[in-house]
Amino acid sequence: MYHQGNGSRSKLFSLFFILVMCCLFLGASALHPSARAGAAGVTLGWDASAGVSGYKIYRGTASGSYTTSVDVGNTTSYTLSDLASGTTYYFAVTAYDSSKEESGYSNEVSYAGGSSCTYSISPSSASFTSSGGTGTITVTAASGCTWSASTGVSWATISSGTSGTGNGTVTYSVAANTGSARTAAFTVAGQTFSISQAAATSTTTYTLTLATAGTGSGTITSNPSGTVFASGTAVTITAAPDSGSTFTGWGGDCAFAGTSTTCSGKMTRNISVTANFTRSVTTTYHTISASAGTGGSISPSGSVSVSSGSSKSFTITPSSGYTISDVTVDGQSVGAVSSYTFSNVTANHTIAATFTQSGTSTTTYTLTATTAGTGSGTITVNPSGTVFASGTAVTLTAAPDSNSVFAGWGGDCAFAGTSTTCNGKMTRNINVTATFNARTTTSSYTISAYAGYGGTISPSGSVSVSSGSGKSFTIAPKTGFSIRYVLVDGVNVGAVSSYTFSNVTANHTIRAYFKYGYY
Template sequence: MTTRAIMRSRQCGTQSRAGFWTLFLCLLVFFLFFPGAGHSAQITLAWNANTETDLAGYKVYYGTASQNYDWFVDVGRVTAYTVANLTDGVRYYFTVTAYDSSNLESVYSNEVSSSSCTYSISPASATYTASASTGSVTLTTQAGCSWTATSGASWLTITSGSSGLGSGTVRYSVAANTSTSSRSAAITIGGRALAVTQQGTSNTTAYTITASAGTGGTISPSGAVAVTRGASQAFTVTPSTGYRVSYVLVDGTSVGAVTSYAFTNVTANHTIQAYFARTYTIRASAGSGGSISPSGSVGVVRYASQAFTVTPSTGYRVSYVLVDGTSVGAVTSYAFTNVTANHTIQAAFGSCTYSVSATNMTVPASANTGSIPVTTQTGCSWTATSGASWLRITSGSSRSGSGAVTCSIAANTSTTSRTTTLTIAGRIFTVTQRGI
């Protein structure tokens, strides 16, 4: 079965041979499963079979934008199909059509979408001395994505976080190494491997890195971390919910608001300290007919400010804006200042209607002026354009709310009348000028 790219966008609509196609308008499409980490991204779809006797097969369409499908697969008469070789973490949209023996095709079924799970860990490696020790590793993935953690050696024990849904932390212990030889093993989490190396008793510890974290987060590993001469040691800084990294000090000097830091070729004792700042969330949303920017969950540091811009779509106006459930009017911008709590902001929009006082006018051959009133709601923008150079708009070519278009009409020196149009708020206004 061949998959090929197509450069067209199809929308749901009415097809010919309505009696056949009506049977396919409500195809039920749903996801069966996602493979776990370590596999290429793929999604299996299934749908209800059609009972039409002239059914020849089905086509599965998919792409990365809703109702705009870049690829399709002719799957024949099967009612389930696995779409493979998808990109990890990218949201795809799927729909199904049916076709008959004449290759006439139905409208699209209902659309479904989802994205595959991706997994990453931090740090990716850790080195310990021969003494018993503990450590942790952070797994990052999407909400609802399941994972398990397994150890590859008996001396490397998972103490918490052996499985979970969404992002999480796996903690482990390292048993003392009584051998003179170093040893290595891995903890596999969501298909990603944390490489753990433990020195033997002959590898004496030369230096100590002291790691600490303030209120609002953690640093891993923490405490007094022993590092052999010339070795490297990585640290991961993780803010708690409602906090962000404020800054990290290495030997008393800030290295910025980093979430990881690695010492390399260690030849001295060091310190690393992580500090955090309280953050709050402003949830911004917009109804149909416009947008708010930024949108979604916006993190704001304590005492900081955050501005939002409300933009109606063409043909719409701002109806009202709610801040923490209370209207602040039909504003197009709003700013939170000195933020010390979570907030919400919601924008609602209404459609615009336009009324032009007349549809046409006739004027004499002499030079004239005219004014055409336009009625609409406050906040509704509109424009006016002329179709001829002898009919010039002197004011009102672009406005918001009710107003008027004023125009200047040049003298007609011909014996023949002439006609042109004004386009006002999408309405056509005809102007006829008599000849001399």
């Protein structure tokens, strides 16, 4: 309580402080139940304080939570005889003066009604260095006797054994001390466990140096703020880009944090940190027009805006009673796929899905396959035939004769280029031409392979390839870079990590370009 005014009030405050610090104890009769049937009794005793008009006893069945009280007058002991057997009670005492102004609670004691519960702890005290540590306290109590443990301070915590019944162990930890020496008194099974910790002895300090770099602008802040810190101080550094700039990553001692806007660590040496800010550039967007016919849906649909260089996936879902018939991308069939992803988008695109009713279609389409060119060869169809039910998946394979080379597809297989196979579904009449040319005196061709800054292509340089054979190339970014795109004969084939030229019948070029970062 806080009092203002005359000297008697000040004297009362001092008196109450003495009362709170004195010891509340259980009298001998607390070890025996009273004579009244079905109930137990306990005698409480406490130290007397001068100038006090009387005392009140508070009790409850939970530690620190008191539900009833009794004014016992100016006496230093009192017997409570209406306790229930087998129930643990918690008691505290307050004092009051002639004006009925009341002190704070004394220390708390507990009693398991109707049982003989005594408690002891070992050890009763412990000391720690400034670096902290862990320890254990052994509680000795009879079976059925409950107890609890608490530290009362934030720098010492109980890891296990906050409560128990009978014998038990309390495990605790003490945090490192960065200030002056400190002490605490744990309450364990109603007993006092004293703990002390030495003051921090280190006076070593380290300097934090912050800088910015890049074409953009921004600020760096530290928490706690400052440039000189005691050894071991935990510091969090935050980068905030200005409007029109983006944060592109840390340098120096925060390089490990990458592009996270925060970097945390402890001052165990002098620290130098650089935050890189880049001036924002205008993002270019492209449109993918997505549509679905009767019998299903595509998601997302309509005109979908996609930032240049990024990717976008679409999901095709047939309605009940329908199946996916075909999906075309930029007018070319990619089969009856249920999903499709555009990678490294650098132009506008279209994607369209068609559907057929399950098990009801009797529509058939005709496949016409012919050969052309100065050479000779054959076209095989799997499954074989020329008339197929709608939706049938068909694979066409071109095989040149010994004195000829396959020069590429025409008609509805033109999208397959010089690959010797062409795949698709029969969703309409299909006309295909395979061109075979007679072998010439040229027995090999050159593929020029080039890699820009930030990665490699293997093999590289001028690569000789036998006529009609194939050649594969591997594209690999260096650390900190990713593939931007790959050009084959000047055509963007996306951010692929490998590419294979099949049935080479002419010179080719392949060029790989890279970008810094992974997005």
